[in-house]
Amino acid sequence: MLDPSNVFLTGVALEALSQWDNTLKTFQQKLGKHFARSEARRAAFDYIQALLSPVERKNGWQIAEQVGDVNPYRFQHLLGRAQWNADTVCAAIRQYAVEHLKSETDILAIDETGFLKQGEQSVGVQVQYYGTTGHLENCQVGVFMSYISDKGQTLIDRRLYLPRSWTEDQNKRKKGAVPEEILFATKPQLAIQMLESAIAEGIRPAWFVADEVYGNDGSFWWWLEKTAKQPYVLTVNKKQPVVIGWQRYRAEDLLPQSDSQQWQRLSCGAGSKGERYYDWARVPVNCDKSDGFQRWLLFRRCLEHPDDPRFISYYQVFANSNTTLEAMAQIAGQRWRIEECFKFAKDQLGLGEYEVRSWHG
Incomplete structure (x- = not known):
């Protein structure tokens, strides 16, 4: 006699498979109009399905084998020469x-x-x-x-x-x-x-x-601020130059003392082992505040090694002036x-x- 639970689970699996098939077909319909020739369109759909398959390696020959082709030439043509x-x-x-x-x-x-x-x-x-x-x-x-x-x-x-x-x-x-x-x-x-x-x-x-590749590039974050008006959290290195008042500093010069009350223990989001807690602190730096935004240096230190500079991370933040430290920590953790x-x-x-x-x- 069939186990009722097995019948139920099989039904659930079939329903999920049907929903997935419908989703894939809807997605393919959205893309189909971008391929003028039917051959390229079919090759693209087959390629997508092969990429989503359990084939161990998604190289040309194995993808071709997965969809029943004797060689990868159809997909090589799609990716290298077809007009789309x-x-x-x-x-x-x-x-x-x-x-x-x-x-x-x-x-x-x-x-x-x-x-x-x-x-x-x-x-x-x-x-x-x-x-x-x-x-x-x-x-x-x-x-x-x-x-x-x-x-x-x-x-x-x-x-x-x-x-x-x-x-x-x-x-x-x-x-x-x-x-x-x-x-x-x-x-x-x-x-x-x-x-x-x-x-x-x-x-x-x-x-x-x-x-850091982007945080250390001044022209990049300046574009984010002035052209895009985009709030950001960018990792920077400890030598990142900033200005407070009329004085120029490096990021490491502004790191709060280890016993400073500026440090707050906050989670930057859940990981595989639960919430990821660090100590966080921030210092406001010069910024045009006419549009309601502020720039900060944000610091993160490891709980196990609070005094070891190797475990200090530095960020530059640009956001609405009422943004909380907790919000910054959450975004940095994403x-x-x-x-x-x-x-x-x-x-x-x-x-x-x-x-x-x-x-x-």
């Missing part, structure tokens, strides 16, 4: 994601991640810093934007970082099919491009967060969620296992 606009498709995906995740406390995060490569032909590849190992590796580097809310997080935009060794080498540009209009841009400049695109589409997050996006995309969806070499691919 990747930026337009990305905008559609971005809109779809924001519709489902939008909340009053949404956050945009920018970070970069690398993709190890063996040869020298993949566009943008060179020996450069690879964050996963913390060493110089032969890799490509992409700068990504993530949308974060209390409903979840996802990647919504991307730019390939093209080093000067590529932008200034006409032979490499030709082999990689790099468009003429693509010039060298720093990672913060690529971040501005993505933020401008998001703002143009009406995405105005409550906060923006990023690491940046790790873009790293969760990278981990999931690399572990489950084959980010970095692609085998195309051209700029378009």
Whole structure:
């Protein structure tokens, strides 16, 4: 006799599978209009389904095998030569994601991640810093934007970082099919491009967060303040220059004494082992307050090593002048969620296992 619980669980599983199938079909319909040729449209849908499948590695041959193709040529054509606009498709995906995740406390995060490569032909590849190992590796580097809310997080935009060794080498540009209009841009400049695109589409997050690569770039955070009017929490290094009154300081000069009452023990959000508590303090620094905003230096110290400078983190914050220290701590604690996006995309969806070499691919 069938166990009633098994029958019930099977029914639940089938219902969930049906809902997932309907969701995927709706998503495909949104993207379908961006592929003029039916062959490219079918290849794109098959590619998406293969990426979502349990195939261990999402490279060309295994993806082809998953959908019943004898070789990966159809997908290589889709990614490298077929006529469709990747930026337009990305905008559609971005809109779809924001519709489902939008909340009053949404956050945009920018970070970069690398993709190890063996040869020298993949566009943008060179020996450069690879964050996963913390060493110089032969890799490509992409700068990504993530949308974060209390409903979840996802990647919504991307730019390939093209080093000067590529932008200034006409032979490499030709082999990689790099468009003429693509010039060298720093990672913060690529971040501005993505933020401008998001703002143009009406995405105005409550906060923006990023690491030292962006926090240490004065032109970047100045753009956030003066052009975008965007509240932010940016990680900076201990030598970050700030001005209070007429005096210039480095961030480490303003660190409160270990026994100062400025320190408050606050959680920056829940982790895998519960709430993540640190001691936090802040110091206001010079800022044009005519629009009701204030700039601060924010400090975080580890509870186990309160006097060890190696365990002190520094942030620069720009926000409404009535923003609380607790709110700043909460936002600073959200940046790790873009790293969760990278981990999931690399572990489950084959980010970095692609085998195309051209700029378009």
